[in-house]
Amino acid sequence: MGARVERVKMNVNGIDREVEVEPWMSLNFVLREKLSLTGTKKGCDTGGCGACTVLLGGEAVYSCMTYAMKADGGRVTTIEGLGSDGNLDLIQVAYAEHYALQCGYCTPGFIMSTKALFDANPDPHSSETSAAVRATRRYSRPRSSMKQKKRKGRA
Amino acid sequence: MSEFLPKHYFRPETASEASQTLARYKDRCIVIGGGTVIYELAQRGLLSDVEALVDLTRLSLDQVKDGERFTSIGASVSLSRLQGSAALHEGRLACIGDALREIRPLQVKNLATVGGAVSSCIPFFDLPVALASVGASVELNGPHAVRSVPILEFQRDFLQPDLREGEFVSAVLIPHEMASRASAFSKFALTGDDWATVNCACSLEIVKGVIREARIVFGAVASKPLLAERCGAALVNRRAEAASISKADESLDDELGEPISDHRASSAYRKRVAKLLLRTTLERAFERRGGGG
Ligand SMILES: Cc1cc2nc3c(=O)[nH]c(=O)nc-3n(C[C@H](O)[C@H](O)[C@H](O)COP(=O)(O)OP(=O)(O)OC[C@H]3O[C@@H](n4cnc5c(N)ncnc54)[C@H](O)[C@@H]3O)c2cc1C
Ligand code: FES
Numbered sequence: 189m190g191a192r193v194e195r196v197k198m199n200v201n202g203i204d205r206e207v208e209v210e211p212w213m214s215l216n217f218v219l220r221e222k223l224s225l226t227g228t229k230k231g232c233d234t235g236g237c238g239a240c241t242v243l244l245g246g247e248a249v250y251s252c253m254t255y256a257m258k259a260d261g262g263r264v265t266t267i268e269g270l271g272s273d274g275n276l277d278l279i280q281v282a283y284a285e286h287y288a289l290q291c292g293y294c295t296p297g298f299i300m301s302t303k304a305l306f307d308a309n310p311d312p313h314s315s316e317t318s319a320a321v322r323a324t325r326r327y328s329r330p331r332s333s334m335k336q337k338k339r340k341g342r343a
Numbered sequence: 344m345s346e347f348l349p350k351h352y353f354r355p356e357t358a359s360e361a362s363q364t365l366a367r368y369k370d371r372c373i374v375i376g377g378g379t380v381i382y383e384l385a386q387r388g389l390l391s392d393v394e395a396l397v398d399l400t401r402l403s404l405d406q407v408k409d410g411e412r413f414t415s416i417g418a419s420v421s422l423s424r425l426q427g428s429a430a431l432h433e434g435r436l437a438c439i440g441d442a443l444r445e446i447r448p449l450q451v452k453n454l455a456t457v458g459g460a461v462s463s464c465i466p467f468f469d470l471p472v473a474l475a476s477v478g479a480s481v482e483l484n485g486p487h488a489v490r491s492v493p494i495l496e497f498q499r500d501f502l503q504p505d506l507r508e509g510e511f512v513s514a515v516l517i518p519h520e521m522a523s524r525a526s527a528f529s530k531f532a533l534t535g536d537d538w539a540t541v542n543c544a545c546s547l548e549i550v551k552g553v554i555r556e557a558r559i560v561f562g563a564v565a566s567k568p569l570l571a572e573r574c575g576a577a578l579v580n581r582r583a584e585a586a587s588i589s590k591a592d593e594s595l596d597d598e599l600g601e602p603i604s605d606h607r608a609s610s611a612y613r614k615r616v617a618k619l620l621l622r623t624t625l626e627r628a629f630e631r632r633g634g635g636g
Pocket of ligand 1: 234235236373374375376377378379380381382399418445446447448451454455456457458459460461462463467468469470506510511512513536537538539
């Protein structure tokens with residue numbers, strides 16, 4: 189007998205979606221393979237890199253290890269939900285201006301975890317900005333982008 | 344590698360429905376909290392026989408409540424919610440706050456649950472060690488009864504919780520008197536976000552500067568958290584000050600036995616680290632004192 193397929197409803201980037209999900213499927217799989225939202229990446233697939241970060245109910249989670257069933261009835265925000273061409277979010281602007289992209293692959297994850305951080309606290313301490321991008325010393329550019337976001341976000 | 348392909352995902356509306364489902368599927372069914380350990384175990388091919396997942400989200404176990412004798416932390420409370428909860432405000436249960444701060448990725452803490460953290464029975468985890476130092480028990484909801492078991496008994500061994508057929512963890516209970524104790528937790532890890540090489544938690548009842556009771560627990564040294572009873576007893580009736588620590592230290596070597604030896608550290612290295620952590624943890628707790636200290 190195959191797996192029972194569940195119809196899962198989630199609001200993704202402001203749009204109500206309904207998808208067929210099997211219990212083993214991750215949110216990352218559903219976003220990328222079923223909803224074609226490929227801005228969210230998969231890197232390590234074990235909670236080690238953060239490239240897959242999205243917001244679930246406004247909180248940052250690793251989509252690689254979030255079972256899609258956990259998002260049923262929830263609100264998901266991915267990088268596609270943040271800004272659009274010519275109308276970037278302040279965080280995206282700050283990342284671009286500080287050339288904080290690294291190679292680009294994990295940038296959506298950085299940006300989404302920055303978004304969660306500023307949504308929860310518009311004036312975070314530097315230890316929190318470091319924690320948001322995990323390996324502090326190596327990520328000086330994302331951190332300087334966050335400082336800019338902090339200044340501009342306040343203005 | 345054997346695949347993880349559960350056929351069913353159940354979201355029971357009541358505790359008895361949850362127990363009945365677990366009892367019906369027996370070993371082929373597990374509870375899912377945040378799924379962060381399940382994901383890891385599944386990737387390692389360890390859950391290929393699991394046919395059904397039981398998600399407790401609809402049971403309203405996501406609150407921290409003050410009861411008559413205990414603070415009750417619902418099994419579905421996320422680690423980040425616990426970290427922000429009023430139960431930990433103003434220095435209460437400080438060792439638990441310390442332990443939660445040592446679990447770094449917010450993305451994990453937003454998803455991971457207290458029920459999952461204690462039921463995983465992975466000896467390198469931080470929260471169970473802190474909970475054991477404040478005498479926490481695990482509340483188990485079964486098909487016929489609710490029982491509670493001290494966390495050190497509930498965690499029987501590596502990956503082996505004391506869960507009978509149809510049972511699930513509904514809450515973790517902390518006796519109220521523990522809230523006013525001086526407590527602390529410290530961790531030594533090879534990197535900022537690695538699991539513990541060794542961790543240590545203590546809770547002390549201090550009256551007028553004198554220690555009346557001490558619970559000292561080490562993690563990552565054995566297959567489950569280890570309560571260093573003699574080490575704690577050696578502190579009783581001594582002043583809460585650095586000079587007393589050497590007394591606790593004397594029995595430690597013996598009490599730790601032969602700690603785990605693995606890719607993180609040898610047994611001998613772990614013993615040395617444990618000694619240092621004991622000092623750091625006690626000093627931290629002394630600084631904090633507690634009610635009446
Ligand atoms: C990247 C990363 C870094 C981490 N770093 C740390 C760290 O530094 N320190 C640390 O301590 N931990 C760390 N962890 C581990 C983390 O604490 C656990 O992943 C988390 O606590 C597990 O909770 P969960 O709800 O996701 O468990 P799940 O994966 O949902 O469940 C784990 C186990 O418990 C069982 N279970 C869950 N809930 C119940 C219940 N209510 N009743 C009965 N059984 C239940 C499940 O069936 C399963 O066997 C880390 C994890 C990751 C992924
Ligand atoms: S892909 Fe690396 S944390 Fe999810």
